[in-house]
Amino acid sequence: MKIEHVEAIHLRLPTVLEVADGTQDVLLVQLRTEDGTTGLGEVVSCSYVARAVVESPRSAPFRHGLAAIVTGLDVNDAAGIDAAMIEGTAWYGPGGIARHAMSGVDMALWDIRGKMAGVPVRRLLSDQPVDQVPAYASVLWPDTPSQVSASAAEFVAAGYQFVKYGWGPMGPDAALDVELVAAARQALGDAALMVDAGRAWDSATAIARSHAFAPYDVTWLEEALHPYDFEGHRLLCAESAVPIAGGEAITLLEEYDQLLATGLHYVQPDLGRVGGISYGQRLAQRAAVAQCRPVPHAFGTGVLLAASAQWTAAAAEPLTEYTRAPSPLARDLVRHTMNFRDGHLYLDDTPGLGVELDDEVVNRYRV
Numbered sequence: 001m002k003i004e005h006v007e008a009i010h011l012r013l014p015t016v017l018e019v020a021d022g023t024q025d026v027l028l029v030q031l032r033t034e035d036g037t038t039g040l041g042e043v044v045s046c047s048y049v050a051r052a053v054v055e056s057p058r059s060a061p062f063r064h065g066l067a068a069i070v071t072g073l074d075v076n077d078a079a080g081i082d083a084a085m086i087e088g089t090a091w092y093g094p095g096g097i098a099r100h101a102m103s104g105v106d107m108a109l110w111d112i113r114g115k116m117a118g119v120p121v122r123r124l125l126s127d128q129p130v131d132q133v134p135a136y137a138s139v140l141w142p143d144t145p146s147q148v149s150a151s152a153a154e155f156v157a158a159g160y161q162f163v164k165y166g167w168g169p170m171g172p173d174a175a176l177d178v179e180l181v182a183a184a185r186q187a188l189g190d191a192a193l194m195v196d197a198g199r200a201w202d203s204a205t206a207i208a209r210s211h212a213f214a215p216y217d218v219t220w221l222e223e224a225l226h227p228y229d230f231e232g233h234r235l236l237c238a239e240s241a242v243p244i245a246g247g248e249a250i251t252l253l254e255e256y257d258q259l260l261a262t263g264l265h266y267v268q269p270d271l272g273r274v275g276g277i278s279y280g281q282r283l284a285q286r287a288a289v290a291q292c293r294p295v296p297h298a299f300g301t302g303v304l305l306a307a308s309a310q311w312t313a314a315a316a317e318p319l320t321e322y323t324r325a326p327s328p329l330a331r332d333l334v335r336h337t338m339n340f341r342d343g344h345l346y347l348d349d350t351p352g353l354g355v356e357l358d359d360e361v362v363n364r365y366r367v
Helices: 047-055 066-070 078-088 096-117 121-125 145-157 174-188 203-216 230-239 253-260 276-289 302-313 359-365
Strands: 003-012 025-033 038-043 132-140 162-166 192-196 218-222 244-246 320-323 334-336 339-341 344-346 355-357
Touching: 003 047, 003 066, 003 359, 025 047, 025 096, 038 047, 038 096, 038 302, 047 066, 047 096, 066 078, 066 096, 078 096, 096 121, 096 276, 096 302, 121 276, 121 302, 132 302, 145 162, 145 174, 162 174, 162 218, 174 192, 174 203, 203 218, 203 230, 230 244, 230 253, 253 276, 276 302, 302 320, 302 334, 302 355, 355 359
Parallel strands: 132 162, 132 320, 162 192, 192 218, 218 244
Antiparallel strands: 003 025, 025 038, 132 344, 334 355, 339 344
């Protein structure tokens, strides 16, 4: 079955704040085959630039748009499509924005393949996937410890067993950082607490913070350093008092090899950046060799959430991020067949990713 049409769907809220919330401005990719089967994928990048990568017409060799490259190719020719996209974007690739945009195409292809096979994507990835995935609530740090306490109490009441706070005010003030973590721990009780530092420190500061956070039973400290500071990660992983997580910003597998070699405890590929589910699978194999647990970064729309849940459901130790950002693009854009209760996402047997766009939300926010 050949790809007949590729569409970039760019959505943006009327007001976009300069905060670490990528659900304000998003890019989806929708593929359609000859028989009308459609698939959805998500690109986690600068939406305006990535949209151009999808929509640009054919040009001089090695500098084409992805829609022009993949139209007419067979959806089941995974190796051929991958090679065509890499060759066709070679002039401005192979990583960065080109790989981000490829991620949306790859994700949509898996959605279509699942629908054609009549099975959810996780059953294409594994013979024994799970049907329920532990999911951690993921939000930005509130501004004050008292606000953190109220927020954490709400998550506990809603049944979350894992909660991550990130970015926001964390970073400049060591005393405030500890107060934020302490407030979260007290309010969460027995629930797991993850801390995302938002790339705030150098390795020495991150090591000191890890020791300050250790009494509060932190499951991991995430993105403490610049993502490409591999030497800093090596020092941090060796001396940290808590497990270290990272990798959401990286795209190429060669870069992940360098990060895995630092002793990282949790590697966090974003399937909307790394090359989609196909490259997520390859990274998982590398992570297993490095004895590093892969956990998808998924702070996006319900499309990315569904893809990440299906991918991790095929893993040895499933766990996924579940953004609780207030954006309607995060909460209302898609109708999905999974449901959350008791700290888990429960997945059914709907073929593909199990998501459909809400046309009203698309029309309201489409650029």
